[in-house]
Amino acid sequence: MTAETRKLFADELRQRLDELLFASHSHRSSKTLADGLEKLARAQQERVLHWTGVAAQSHAELGYHIAALSPQALSLLDEAGYEAWVLAALDLCDREGSLAAMALLRDVEGFSATREAAPATARLADLEQRLGRFLQGLSGRPLGLAAAAVAHTDTQTVFLPGELAALSTAEENRRLYKATAALLWAQTRYGTFGSAVVDVGALLARWPDRERALRWFAALEAARLEAVLGAELPGLAAEIARLRGPWPPAMEEAARRLGRADAGVADTIAVLDELMAGDAEPPPLPHAGAVDLEAALATRAARMRRETEVVRQALAAMKGVGGRKASGASAPLAGTDASKLEVSAAGEMSELPPDAQAAAQSLMQDLGELPPEALVPAGHIEGPWHPDEDAAAEEEAAAARHAQPLRRYDEWDYRRRAYRRGWCHLFEVPLPPGDAGYVDTVRQRHAAAIQRIRRRFEWLRGEDRLLGRQLEGDDLDLDALVEAAGHRAAGVEPEARLYSRRLRNERSLAVMFMVDMSGSTKGWVNDAEREALVMLCEALETLGDAYAIYGFSGWTRSRCEIYPVKGFGEPYDATVRGRIGAIRARDYTRMGVAIRHLSGLLAEQPARHKLLVTLSDGRPDDHGDEYRGHYGVEDTRRALQEAHERGVRSYCVTIDRHGADYLPRLYGPARYTVIDEAKKLPLKVADIYRRLTS
């Protein structure tokens, strides 16, 4: 038995556990833990130690729980199950805190039982994007997707349970999600909530046992909508039919009567009337969602008010404000919901602007026709009217609350081999106005160097160049031609490269400078960074490349800060120069989130080449030991990969002499420069940039 495969003894385990759990506040002895683990196979021991370590990084107690409960978990769960158990706890810890996570861990029997009962659960979180796009494809208007205990829709958002395990395999359950989502969309699309002629609310209100009526209504609608879908989307209807299996006997007769492509909600109500006369309960249908009539009607009414107003305004604008109201008062509508809507006004076919057209289409979906009030143009418009005023007000309120981050970013946890969702809270913090005179002082101090930089960069600005001796080109190369004639006269085979070609030098480049403002830059490093920025600005102004400068720092994942110095659209003026002067050393270096945010801004730039240059003084680091070391390097590496996928190339300039240890792994072997002395940074940085971009 080799050293790698032999079991670890209790004292060895104890030592390893003590290392991993040193921060645990519980004074329980690791001896009990070690005794529990001693009887496991070496591979299992290693797995437990690995996950104990991972969990302890999030929360030491969590690590303790895993070490203590693992022997039991490993006896109940298979390898994948064990991993799922740990990951579920870590996820829960991220979302709801360590107490909930520990409760989940302690209930390892319950976890195992649910897993056995439903070995094939499908999770909404995994399917969200795919389902969301599927629904948008079906409906043509964006529908929200959210988790709720019971599947239902309020016509704006489709609510689905967080997990589905009604069917035997994960694939089947994924299909069930799709079927349920499609039927819920169909509720809105095909009139479950009534139309201009059928008032479903009033019709359902006739029954004293409203709950039972709604349950039957939902079941019957599932049957009707399946048939309606069959006309346009036969594949989907067939799949729904396959998933639900044969109708239960209690539904057979109703499903037969509603199984026509042209059945309307009035038909459902008619069947419902008969069923409600009896006292049967609807059979449970796993694929059918519930009907939440109140929510749906309220949401729909609000949306219709908004859209009616948009259409009305558009019509009014089209006919001229306060124009001939009479001519449009009863404007008939031509076209169907799928084709472009055209409104006939005063005998002319005129087209609505796109937003109004979308609103009109949405109204058509809700009501089957445009409400008459939409077709009556407003007599006059009182100031500009914004359909999403409420949203704007809400945003403002959110900004005022301060605690709301600008965005949340995922972070890569290499030990989980998964992202921690919404882990980092990113804030954009304005720099205090600084002294613009600082830049002038630097300019004076480095006047000669700046002169040199300008000259070099002017050359680089790249006027067109004429390339001679080409195989093809716009013009003849006379030198080559004369030479070839000579060769031919001498009986030598003439050269075929006789043309010249104009090479236009289009620098289509946007560059983002990401400046490390961590505490370690305090003092001369910070000065060097600021001076380097001044030199870069001089160079880039000469060159005309689009550039932006942002600082970054922060304190743990809940306060990651970005400090705008110069946006892409901003000119290099006194304000920007003041901000350069105001760059100060702050807290820590959580790099991943800064890279994600800034590469996002950079990716929006129209330039053909996008470059992210990091000025830094050391490896990624943050308060607490989580981000320090391997975790931070791996997250940063991941963030740079993400940036690369978005078409952003990255480069790092650092004054960390140990940079060569980790930078090749982050940026690639030729994508960084280590500068040995901070004071050389300002003089070298422009040259580095020149090398990079020419």
Next chain:
Amino acid sequence: MDKEQDARDIAPVLARIESEPYYQTVANEVTLFESACRRRLPLLLKGPTGCGKTRFVEYMAWRLRRPLVTVACHDDLTTADLVGRYLIVGSETVWVDGPLAAAVRAGAICYLDEIVEARKDTTVVIHPLADSRRMLAIDKRGELLAAPDEFMLVISYNPGYQSVLKEIKPSTRQRFVALEFDYPAAEVEAGIVAREGGVDGETARRLVKLAELTRNLKGAGLDEGASTRLLVHAAQLIADGVEPAAACTAAVARALSDDPEMTATLDDLVAAVF
């Protein structure tokens, strides 16, 4: 004279379209085209990819019995590529017209496809041709070529591209009569798919439904929805015996996106229709 023979060999060939290309009229585009042609006005066709712009021009060239010169523009297209250049034949230089100059000389229809792809400085060369002057300056020969009445300039572009770099300059745009193309209405498009793809009406209708679903995803992960051209491709595969869902996956879903999440969604949509 061998040299002149050589020069003729390398000069662009002006093709006349002999048999009637299939084109389904959607609105008044044929009358507008003919009218613009009579009045010697240049034409700009806008519309998404694969909605029938090129086919329309081919059809009109056939209808008006003019030769058609088509240039697919790209970002390395230079003025010389359009106007012409000197080439060396033997030990002498020979001028060879570019497609634009050839079309002007022959009184043909010159169709510059996807004009926004061409460099801005190249686009300017068509300016004097596209206003009342109707002239093409060939600087290298010191020649000013006057376009005969039969010559017509047609350009096209796809306004759907989001890139700010791919915009057509107002000074170019405002020289043209603009015709807007879009995917035809569902029944018409189904007719086209059935006719071109050789499938029955029901299959064509379902293909058009699929296209409608993908067009709903424009801006939500897709740059463009499925074009009529893609539907015709799918229909041709089906007519050839490929199972409909497989044909749509290959000709539509995979052609629209590389993103695995997106293709999964497209597969779902294909499964919903077939």
